Amino acid sequence: MPRRQKVVRAAGGLVVRLGRDVPALEVLLVHRPKYDDWTLPKGKAKPGESHEACALREVEEETGLRCVLGVELATTRYTDSRGRPKAVRYWLMRVASGEFVPNREVDEIAWLDPEAAAQRLSYDRDLPILAAAAWPPSPRAS
Template sequence: MSRRDARDDVTTVLAAGCVLWRHPPRGTHGLEIALVHRPRYDDWSHPKGKLKRGEDALRCAVREVAEETGMGCTPGVELPTLHYVARGRPKEVRYWAAEAVPDETFVPNREVDRLLWLPPRAARGRLTYDHDRTLVDALLTALDAS
């Protein structure tokens, strides 16, 4: 979905996603963050995608997690909205912190061929785009506050 900006007649692409997290298996402490690899762009990012016509942003975010990772999630607090230019068009992406539903299994698909669960520091290092790194910090702050 997109929104036309009357000031400059540019269409903003509207999208939503989640910073998906879990407590690591095997009884270790801390948390892990899911990153997806998109072969089309050869990048590592958080699960996200464009809103469908009439779709609520949170519903889109949960749908995109399911489509890109095969996992369910429990959304939590809303994280900062990112604004950037992608492929020559402005893009607005709303994000939520979301805990992964346990015991779900990733199956590679045409949009996402790999999924990694990484501790926050490693996730920051693996993310392709600087703006995605800010969401790791926002997630940690949100989880500390809860």
């Protein structure tokens, strides 16, 4: 009988801000040069780390932005590049402070309206996260 693989635990954020054309909202996407893709900021949880702490840490590590956690949105499940099952939990977030500095993992970010973000995302599996936010998100998360 084949051994069941352990699911890779990960978390991330749908980071939003008020757009230039208020009351429109913009969504943060990150470009990862290693994969040449556009996606939502996310990453693997450390042993013993909560999903919430992981989501906040990963967003800050990838973007330089310290965020405030909002409501949990949805979970995506897929097989990662190493063939392991992966589950990524996402939260709605808003920026509290910080600024983006290009780094090894993320060389560029884009603030886009939800429709443009949906078009730019490299993976269809990210689309339900945008949909789960139910535009516009509740005031406490924006």
